[in-house]
Amino acid sequence: MKYITLVLLCLTTSIILGQDVKGKPEKRSDSLLVDKKTKPLDPTDKLKNDSIVLTVEDYKIISFERDTTFLDTTLTIEKEYKYNYLRKDDFELISFSNIGQAYNALGVDFERVTGYPSLGATAKDLKYLEKEQINYYNVATPLTELFFKTTLEEGQLLDANLAFNTSRRLNFSIGYTGFRSLGKYNDTQIESGNFITTTNYLSKNGRYALRAHIAAQNIFSEENGGLSEKEIQFESGDEDFTNRPTVDVYLDDADNRILGKRYYLDHVYKLVRKQLDSTRFEKTSLAIGHTFEYETKYYQFIETASDTLFGDAILSTIDDKAVLKTFYNGVNAEFYNRTLGKLTGGVNVYNYDYYFDSRFIDEDGTVIPNRLNGTEIGIGGKYEKRIGGFDFSANLKYNLSGQLAGNLFNAYASYIINENNKLRFSLHTSSRLPNFNYLLYQSEYLNYNWDNSDVFEKERASSLKGELLSKTWGNLMVKYSNLDNYTYFAPVSNATIGNDMENAFIKPLQEGNTVSHLKIKYEKEFRVGKFALNNTVMYQNVTQDTQVLNVPQLVTRNTLYFSSDVFKKAMYLQTGITFKYFSSYNMNGYNPILGEFYVQNKEELGGYPLLDFFINARIKQTRVYLKAEHFNAAFSGYDYYAAPNYPYRDFVIRFGLVWNFFS
Secondary structure, three states: OHHHHHHHHHHHHHHHHOOOOOOOOOOOOOOOOOOEEOOOOOOOOEEEEOOEEEEHHHEEEEOOOOEEEEOOOOOOHHHHHHOOOOOOOOOOEEEOOOOOOOEEEOOOOOOOOOOOOOOOOOOOOOOOOOHHHOOEEEEOOOEEEEEEEEOOOOEEEEEEEEEEEEEOOEEEEEEEEEEEEOOOOOOOOEEEEEEEEEEEEEOOOOOEEEEEEEEEEEEEEEEOOOEOOHHHHHHOOOHHHOOHHHOOEOOOOEEEEEEEEEEEEEEEEEEEEEEOOOOOOEEEEEEEEEEEEEEEEEEEEEEOOOOHHHOOEOOOOEEEEEEEEEEEEEEEEEEEEOOOEEEEEEEEEEEEEEEOOOOEEOOOOOEEOOEEEEEEEEEEEEEEEEEOOEEEEEEEEEEEEOOOEEEEEEEEEEEEEEOOEEEEEEEEEEEEOOOHHHHEEOOOEHHHOEEOOOOOOOEEEEEEEEEEEEOOOEEEEEEEEEEEOOEEEEEOOOOOOOOOOOOOOEEEEEOOOOEEEEEEEEEEEEEEOOEEEEEEEEEEEEEOOOOOOOOOOEEEEEEEEEEEEEOOOOEEEEEEEEEEEEOOEOOOEEEOOOOEEEOOOOOOEOOOEEEEEEEEEEEOOEEEEEEEEOOOOOOOOOOOEEEOOEEOOOOEEEEEEEEEEEO
16 A cells, blocks of 8 residues: 555656756767667657657666667557556466466477576466566656556556656656456455566766666465366356356465565666767777665465365465575676677676475475575676677576576577568577475475475576568567476376366476477568458477477467547547467466466367457557457357366456556
């Protein structure tokens, strides 16, 4: 509640007070904050403020990688795909019945952003924003964005963000995402809150640059264990059970939670800075930098009374809590020369402490420890260079001491053939131990206690990707990946799926043979007048000795839509139908104790169509969205599962808006 009050106070202040821009704007020096730029998506949007005409180019959004885009107030089909709880295109995901409940993967990628394991509970933390997902802002006047969308039954989704500055060189942002959805089925209520505040600064002489953020995030989920009588109460289509609260589920008193706080600082000072004559562009520079990050995060599963579904329990009341605290410090030196390129090298120290509140001793007297902690020391380097239409960059991270990390290497190359065609290539290799919940876990349930910290080897992943980006022929991506020591959860002993789930439990396992994965993805839009057909098709193939990685072979999404100005161009209208389909396969199952998906090879699901109808409109800087989701649910058969025993959502009508306004 305190975060909501703070955000509303800031929004109100920005609207009432505004900010005057007078005189000629000072010359900007963005070389430290901006490495790459893209053209404004709608340069016709202009804001007249006194004697200065501001455009979207004056409202910059800067990513963690320092790529810069401009404010986008257009209405496109890509915006339609991203208008959801995650605020990203969910083409390779399939949602459970309630929004934000969990998302099963239709497509997989194995490139790692960081060289260290994470806490786990990956089925529940898609809305948990990592530092690489935080954006920073450089704005001419206060900029506010309000995102609203209805949810299921009770609740709503509201994302409010305010970006402002005290000078052209010191910018701030403050935002809060509040979400609650009761859901259609019993015990599926989801709540989440993401509070993010950022700042970035560039000194007048361009020598010192700083960016920092604070993040406080919370995701709470009720867990129901899936449908207990799916054939009778769901698949039959019996009208007595179309009112979903009448459908029986396995659990009725369980929930889990993810909570985390992070403090991040990244700053750099240029010891040497030589500029080209009469320009603001640098010829040569030498800089030193420092990065600091501290994060605490925990995952907790609570159940009022234990259930035989997961086997015997030590205590009748279940309260499992895994905590991870990390501390990162890194220093680096950066050399830049207009001819030679940019070279960065540094050293970092990573401290981690992953623990539970008590130790576990089994009947044989074997002790499972309650803590994994230590210090990792690593080095890293990065090189970037542009020659004409050719871009090249590479980065390397290597662990000198410690047990968690191994190495991480990425290389990127791109070539602009002409204004309509571009080629991109990338290479990735990495090695590290699996996430912490694979290595060590403790629970009141006897079956969910293990210590693999001295057993599991480091996972090794490598991939090669090529892309053709063409305005004429479409976008084609081909990627081939190899995985060694692939680690996964799977049912063991007498664990089953379906209606017979008594004593079902899962364990972490590691595959000794190489797993190979091929992904081919093609995107192309065809236009005839005001009509368009937008297509995305993905093909996947897995080569493996043991069936440990299951993905659909084919996923397709096709949208036929109409776009036009209406009411004498006072409104821009976009309406159409989206068709999504994926071939049947052994969908991963979901385990509520761990908040993880597991591999199962007993039940094939999928092979059903999803149809959505939408009407979207843009009025100045406001986009309005109305959608009838899965409108074919009642007449195409009740076989639409997102995981064994967990259905996809029924037909629902939802609406909302995105509103940008300026002060």
